[in-house]
Amino acid sequence: MTKEVWGTFSVKDHLDPRAFVAEVMLYDRLVIPVPPDDDERLRWETNQWDPKRLEALLKILGDRAYPVPWDTARQAKWKARYEAGSDVAQAAGDWAFAATRTELTEKLPRHVTGIQVVTHYDSVADMTRELGIRERGAEPMPVYGGAVLAILGQEFFVPDDPRWSHADLLKQAVELSSERTAGRKRAAFWRWQREFFDDKGITDQHAVQAAVEEMQDLLEDQKADILRKGIRTGSQFAFLAGSLTVGVLGGPLSLLGIGGAFLSIGQFVADKLLEDPPDLEKKPAALVRDIRKHFGWR
Numbered sequence: 383m384t385k386e387v388w389g390t391f392s393v394k395d396h397l398d399p400r401a402f403v404a405e406v407m408l409y410d411r412l413v414i415p416v417p418p419d420d421d422e423r424l425r426w427e428t429n430q431w432d433p434k435r436l437e438a439l440l441k442i443l444g445d446r447a448y449p450v451p452w453d454t455a456r457q458a459k460w461k462a463r464y465e466a467g468s469d470v471a472q473a474a475g476d477w478a479f480a481a482t483r484t485e486l487t488e489k490l491p492r493h494v495t496g497i498q499v500v501t502h503y504d505s506v507a508d509m510t511r512e513l514g515i516r517e518r519g520a521e522p523m524p525v526y527g528g529a530v531l532a533i534l535g536q537e538f539f540v541p542d543d544p545r546w547s548h549a550d551l552l553k554q555a556v557e558l559s560s561e562r563t564a565g566r567k568r569a570a571f572w573r574w575q576r577e578f579f580d581d582k583g584i585t586d587q588h589a590v591q592a593a594v595e596e597m598q599d600l601l602e603d604q605k606a607d608i609l610r611k612g613i614r615t616g617s618q619f620a621f622l623a624g625s626l627t628v629g630v631l632g633g634p635l636s637l638l639g640i641g642g643a644f645l646s647i648g649q650f651v652a653d654k655l656l657e658d659p660p661d662l663e664k665k666p667a668a669l670v671r672d673i674r675k676h677f678g679w680r
Contacts, residue, residue, distance in 0.1 A: 386410035387572045389502040389669065390486040393426065393452060396436045398504070400548060402443065403555045404540045404618050404671050405502065410568070411448045413486050413499065414440065418451035442552050446560065450486055459485055484512070498576070503670040506621070506677075513623060513668060514653030531652045532626035534575060535619060535644030535679050536601055539608045542616030554613065563607060571600045579624050590636040590645060598643040605642070621676060622669045623652065637678060644679040 389409040395401060396414070405412055417423040417433055426433045440447050450456075487499045503509040510516070515531070541554040558564060578593055608615060626647060636647035 385569075385573070385576070386497045388413050388448065388497055388499050390483045390499060391415070391502060392482040394431050395483075395502075395504060396439050397432060400551065402439060403548070403551045404538075406443065406446055406552070406555045407538060407540050407559045408568075408620060408669070408671065409500070409502075410565070411446055412443065413448045413450055415452035415456075415482065415486060416440070416449040418453045422452065438549070439552065442549060443556060446556055452482075456485055459488070498572075500622075501668045503668060506670050506672060509621075509623065509668055509670040512654070515623065515650050516653075518649055518651050529625040529627050530648045531650050532579065532624060532648075533644075533646045533650060533677050534578070534597070534622040535639070535646075535675070535677065536571075536597070536622075537617050537619055537642030538601070539605055539615040540618055541613055543614040558608065558611065558613070564604075567600075567604045567607060571597075571604065574600055575622060579626055587636060587638075590638055590647060594638050594640045594643050594645045597645070598641045601642045618671060618673050619675055619679075620669055620671045624668075639679050644675075644677070646677055649678065 387409055388411045389405055390413040391405075393415050402412060414436070416436065417426050423433050440449060483503070484501050487501055501512075503512070541551045541558065543551070546554070559568070574597065578597075636645070637649050638645050
């Protein structure tokens, strides 16, 4: 059975002018909070979270969306998490919405097997605050239980035609990404990423070079399929952070980019991610999508 990769979102991610257009190209399904009743819907309207817009987008997404009622039980768990991170919350109000996305990774869903839920961030700033990511600098590379922080970067194409409305772009993205061929190629790429994060044989720069070359080949295969459709597209970038179990990493710091693929091992540390490494079923831990390159990718 092919393992699906689902991305989680916050109560206001649908307000983005291009909401879900890029994300539906990355994930098999989108886990999206929805108001469960009239009272919660009124609260969303008061907060200007526009539930009508959300309903319209969910209709376009169809079964590519997995709506989750943002009920009192989930809100209570979110509140506890938010208050526990009050120092971060005071420093950045948007952290509250990042916490919402993380809350949706819990218990999703019991009746489905073979899924991997990835916390999705809309900005590098959100992800670095949430996970405590910072550049290592001159400090020794910390290794927790044999694990270090690895960041994978990828360039990917999304429908991008200024003549089209947001709804039209989303419809096109759903159609493109839902085709069987596209699904298989997306699954192959995610499968490679899982195998990479589970690999204990990354011990030198040669192994890193081979990994990036393989990742680039998979990306080129995906891009070629989209380009054959003759649809106007634009480039975006996705960064996946997770803990990587390694042997004795010899040689210089592993930082390598080839074409649309980028890999960093040990250049950054993540306080919250590595102090308690997630189990293999939850790797990798987080993904951020942006229109620019980051993390030293040139």
